[in-house]
Each structure stands twice: as C-alpha cells, then as structure tokens.
Amino acid sequence: MGQYFGTDGVRGIANAELTPELAVGIGRALVRTLREEGTSRARVLIGRDPRASGEMLGAALTAGICSAGGDALQLGILPTPGVAYLCDALDADAGVMISASHNPVQDNGIKIFGPNGFKLKDEEEDRLEELLQIFDEDRPVGVDIGRERNIAGAVEVYQTHVIRAADGTDLSGLHVVVDCANGSASQIAPAVLRRLGATVTAVGAVPDGTNINHRVGSTHPEHLVERVAQNGADVGIAHDGDADRLIACTSEGKLVDGDHILAILAAQRKATVGIDGVVATVMSNLGFIQAMERLDIPVHTTAVGDRYVLEEMLNTGWVLGGEQSGHIISRDHATTGDGILSAVLLLSAMVRQGKSLADLAAVMTSLPQVLINVKGVDKDKLDECTPVWDAVTMAEERLGRDGRVLLRKSGTEPLVRVMVEADTSERAQAEAEALVKVVRDSLPVV
Numbered sequence: 001m002g003q004y005f006g007t008d009g010v011r012g013i014a015n016a017e018l019t020p021e022l023a024v025g026i027g028r029a030l031v032r033t034l035r036e037e038g039t040s041r042a043r044v045l046i047g048r049d050p051r052a053s054g055e056m057l058g059a060a061l062t063a064g065i066c067s068a069g070g071d072a073l074q075l076g077i078l079p080t081p082g083v084a085y086l087c088d089a090l091d092a093d094a095g096v097m098i099s100a101s102h103n104p105v106q107d108n109g110i111k112i113f114g115p116n117g118f119k120l121k122d123e124e125e126d127r128l129e130e131l132l133q134i135f136d137e138d139r140p141v142g143v144d145i146g147r148e149r150n151i152a153g154a155v156e157v158y159q160t161h162v163i164r165a166a167d168g169t170d171l172s173g174l175h176v177v178v179d180c181a182n183g184s185a186s187q188i189a190p191a192v193l194r195r196l197g198a199t200v201t202a203v204g205a206v207p208d209g210t211n212i213n214h215r216v217g218s219t220h221p222e223h224l225v226e227r228v229a230q231n232g233a234d235v236g237i238a239h240d241g242d243a244d245r246l247i248a249c250t251s252e253g254k255l256v257d258g259d260h261i262l263a264i265l266a267a268q269r270k271a272t273v274g275i276d277g278v279v280a281t282v283m284s285n286l287g288f289i290q291a292m293e294r295l296d297i298p299v300h301t302t303a304v305g306d307r308y309v310l311e312e313m314l315n316t317g318w319v320l321g322g323e324q325s326g327h328i329i330s331r332d333h334a335t336t337g338d339g340i341l342s343a344v345l346l347l348s349a350m351v352r353q354g355k356s357l358a359d360l361a362a363v364m365t366s367l368p369q370v371l372i373n374v375k376g377v378d379k380d381k382l383d384e385c386t387p388v389w390d391a392v393t394m395a396e397e398r399l400g401r402d403g404r405v406l407l408r409k410s411g412t413e414p415l416v417r418v419m420v421e422a423d424t425s426e427r428a429q430a431e432a433e434a435l436v437k438v439v440r441d442s443l444p445v446v
Contacts (some may be wrong), residue, residue: 003087004132005125007305007411009111014053018108020060021133023097026110027064027072029131031146033124033296034070039093042070043275045086047078048098049184049242050207051107054163057098061110066146067139075154078410079184081241081338083118083159089157091115099184099242102219103412105212117335119307148345157189161340162192165333169348173196176347177226177232177249182207183241189340196344196375201231213240218326225253235347235357239339244306245326246339257387259288261346263364265328266297266320268349275428279312279321281305282406286421288324288361291364305411306337367403368425370432374416377443379409382416391438395420395431403428407435416443 004010010026012018025045034042044065048054049410073092075083080097087095093115100107112120114130120128123318140146176198180186182205190202203223204216216223218238228236228249236249248256262278269275280288284301292299300307300316306327313331322328326394327337334341350357382388388407395405403422410417418435424430 003105007307008101009109011103011107011109011412013106014051014057014108017145018057020056023057023060023110023290024064024067025132026128028068028136030096030112031065031068031070032131032136033127034093035068037385038357040144042093043091044070044146045073045075045083045090045092045095046074046098047080047083047095049212050077050182050186050209051105051212051241052209053107057108057110060404061096061098062148066148067144068136069144070146072146074148074150076150077184079188079338079340080157081336081341082184082188083242084113084159084336085161085334086154087113087115087117087162090151090154097242101242101244102181102213102217102240105210105214111433112418113336117213118310118338119322129161131443145255159192159195162338162344163195165330166196166348167339167343171347171351174347174351175199175201175231175233177201177203177224177227177231177233177236178343179203179216179218179227179236179238180205180243181213181241182211182238183213183217183239183243184321185239185243185333185340187238189237189243190338192344193347198347201227203227217241217442219247221249221255222245224249229253235350237343238356240326243339244337246328247326247341250356250361251356252358254358254361256357256361258322258324258328259285259362259366260364261326261328262320262322262343263288263350263359265330265345266292266293267363268353269320270295271299275318275320277316277318279316279318281303281307281309281323283324284420285324285366285369286369286404287366288366304408306415310336338375366378366424367421368428369419369421370425370428371417371419372432372436373410373413374418374436374439375414376445378440378446379415379416379443380415380445382409385442387442388435391435395435399427399431403431405431406436407439414446
C-alpha cells in the first residue's frame with residue numbers, strides 16, 4: 001500500500017487527513033494518468049454519498065479534474081456500485097465515488113473505477129501516488145480547461161439495471177423492512193423493491209448530511225431487528241452508507257450475514273444455472289466452507305477486501321463471490337459489491353423457492369466466532385512482532401481442527417483485528433481475549 005491508497009481507495013477524516021488539497025491532487029493525477037494512456041480529454045464520473053463533507057471534496061475533486069483538462073460529470077448522490085455500473089453504461093473514462101462506506105460521518109473516502117467499472121489495480125494506484133508527488137507544469141489553458149456537467153437520469157439508469165436482475169420475479173406478498181443507513185440507498189433501495197412489487201417499510205432513509213450510519217444500517221443491525229418485529233415483516237435488509245453491502249434479518253429476528261447470503265445464492269445457482277465455484281475471504285466462517293463442501297461447490301479464499309475477491313473471480317472465471325461483511329459480487333450483473341442488487345437476488349430466491357429467509361439460511365451453520373478490534377496500537381508493527389505470531393501459533397495448535405485464528409491489521413481503520421472460531425463460544429472468546437492481551441502488550445501504543 002502507498003502513502004494514500006489503502007485496501008479501498010483513500011480514506012481519512014475529512015478536512016484533516018482527507019483534505020480538499022489532496023482531493024484536487026487526486027483529480028489532477030487521475031486525468032494525468034489517463035492522458036498518459038492516450039485519453040486526450042478524459043470524461044470522469046463523480047458520485048457521492050450524502051455526508052456533508054462530500055460536497056467540499058466533490059468540489060475539490062472537480063477542480064482537480066478540470067485543471068488537468070478533464071471533464072467532471074456529476075452523478076449526485078448514488079451508491080458506489082451505481083458509479084461503477086455507469087462507467088461502462090455511459091462510456092466514461094473513469095469514475096470516482098466519494099464515500100467512507102460504513103464509517104462515521106467525520107470520515108470520507110475516494111474510490112476510483114476504471115472505464116469498465118472495476119476498481120483500480122495496485123499498479124494503477126501506485127502511478128497515481130507517484131503523480132501526486134510530481135508538480136505538473138504543463139497545465140491546459142483557455143478552451144482546453146475541463147468543464148463540469150450534471151448527468152441527468154443517472155439514478156434511473158442504475159435502478160433499471162438492478163431491477164433487471166430480478167429476471168421478472170414478482171416480489172408481491174413480501175413485506176420488507178429496508179434500512180438505508182441514511183446513506184446512498186435512501187431513495188433508490190425502497191424504490192427498486194416497490195417497483196418489483198414488495199411492500200416496503202423504509203427506515204434510516206432521511207439523510208441530512210450528518211446522520212449517515214448513525215445507529216442505523218448494516219453496522220447497527222439491532223435497529224433492523226427491532227423494526228422487523230415492530231412491523232411484522234417477512235424479512236429485513238440493511239445497507240451501509242454507500243450501499244455496496246447488505247445484512248439481512250429473518251422474520252424471527254435472526255441476523256443473516258454475508259456468509260449466509262453467499263451460501264444461499266451459491267445454492268440457488270447450483271440448483272438452477274449451475275456454478276463452477278465461489279470466492280470468499282479468509283474471514284469467511286468455517287461453517288460456510290463446510291456448507292460448500294456438502295454442496296460440492298469449490299471455494300477459493302482471498303485476503304479481506306472485495307477488490308481481492310473480484311481479482312480471484314476474474315482469474316477463475318467464477319461469477320459469484322463475497323465477504324462475511326455483506327459485500328456480494330455477482331459478476332454476471334456487476335463489477336463490484338452491490339447491496340441493493342444482492343438484496344434483489346436474495347428476495348428473488350425466497351420467492352422462487354417459496355421459502356422463508358430462515359429456511360434458506362439453514363443451508364449453513366456458523367461456528368461460534370469472536371472478533372475483537374484492538375485500537376490504540378501501532379498496526380504497522382504487526383508483521384514483525386514475533387510474540388504475537390508465536391501466540392497465534394500456540395492458539396492454532398490448541399484449537400486443532402475445531403477452529404481457527406485470523407489476526408490482521410485493518411486496511412481501512414487504525415486497528416488490529418483478532419478473530420477466533422471454535423467449537424464453542426466460550427472457547428472462542430477465551431482464545432480471542434488471550435490474543436488481544438498479547439497484541440496490547442507487544443505492540444507500541446499510539
């Protein structure tokens with residue numbers, strides 16, 4: 001990783017770490033990169049989530065793009081996968097999403113997509129990093145300066161694309177609670193589900209620029225459980241701030257995470273069009289791996305991050321992959337994780353099979369899993385911290401085939417993640433807490 005780009009673009013506290021000056025530089029570097037690749041006047045799409053700082057960063061990014069001689073095409077508030085889809089649909093040279101996904105309102109981020117809707121490769125981000133350090137004296141003037149334009153109808157184009165994924169399935173008879181996290185899904189997700197026939201109760205759907213992800217959305221699923229019970233709904237769906245992930249909830253109030261959703265969609269494909277295999281991450285529950293073994297569906301695992309899942313999907317040619325966090329990629333419909341599209345596919349599976357979400361989710365049984373985020377330590381010292389890795393080895397020996405350990409530094413936040421799975425909750429908790437203590441004792445405090 002470079003100085004600015006992490007596992008999912010550039011992230012930081014808006015106006016402190018992710019400054020307007022940096023956004024200007026990123027805009028300029030992006031157009032300069034495209035110019036190096038032979039694009040004389042780049043057309044760059046810009047979308048954002050509703051957080052207030054997106055207005056400031058969008059203006060700065062636009063200035064950078066235009067300063068370098070590119071045209072900034074404004075999409076307005078749109079989910080991240082909407083920007084990715086429209087890159088190809090509108091024949092743009094690149095797309096930029098301004099969002100910090102599930103993070104709190106003070107954070108923001110810049111995610112960049114190529115003309116085909118795929119996130120940039122590591123080497124492409126490395127080149128952007130290089131150009132951010134180099135002053136460009138060859139600046140366009142006069143008619144060669146870029147222009148800003150608003151793109152009308154972008155939301156409708158994306159909504160129509162998502163609705164097509166239902167392949168004619170009528171969701172009439174389903175009562176769905178959809179929690180939009182006061183984010184990018186707020187207008188689009190309820191509209192899509194209603195157009196497919198569902199009865200929809202929308203919550204967390206009144207963004208004001210400051211309330212994104214605040215006690216709502218996929219990072220606060222307890223809110224979804226409560227509203228499903230209050231409304232007597234058949235199913236609940238929760239998105240994050242930029243709507244590239246989802247978490248579901250059964251009518252009985254049981255949460256269904258990305259592992260279960262991925263397993264449901266894999267089983268659906270196995271029974272209908274067939275499936276060659278599925279890509280998951282090292283964070284996927286062992287219960288998911290076991291379920292795929294029972295269904296005779298091969299699984300490849302990658303590092304955490306939907307970009308790595310997608311990379312492996314492209315390598316294998318497989319069309320389905322995802323993460324426990326709720327990023328689900330259906331390559332025959334999308335180039336990145338899409339929470340709204342995944343919700344449509346999940347609800348369509350319920351209707352086609354005539355089963356409740358609880359019945360479908362029974363395709364796999366999760367092993368008890370404990371995840372503890374360790375803050376206040378220097379995550380960059382983790383790789384060479386021998387005491388930590390010695391402790392991991394000993395924990396793995398104690399667990400044997402009954403569990404596993406995953407300890408890693410976060411790619412988007414200043415913390416170390418400790419995850420332990422075991423045959424009992426008590427055992428998983430004890431092993432996780434022991435490892436957390438070693439991490440705190442062994443890594444420098446920050």
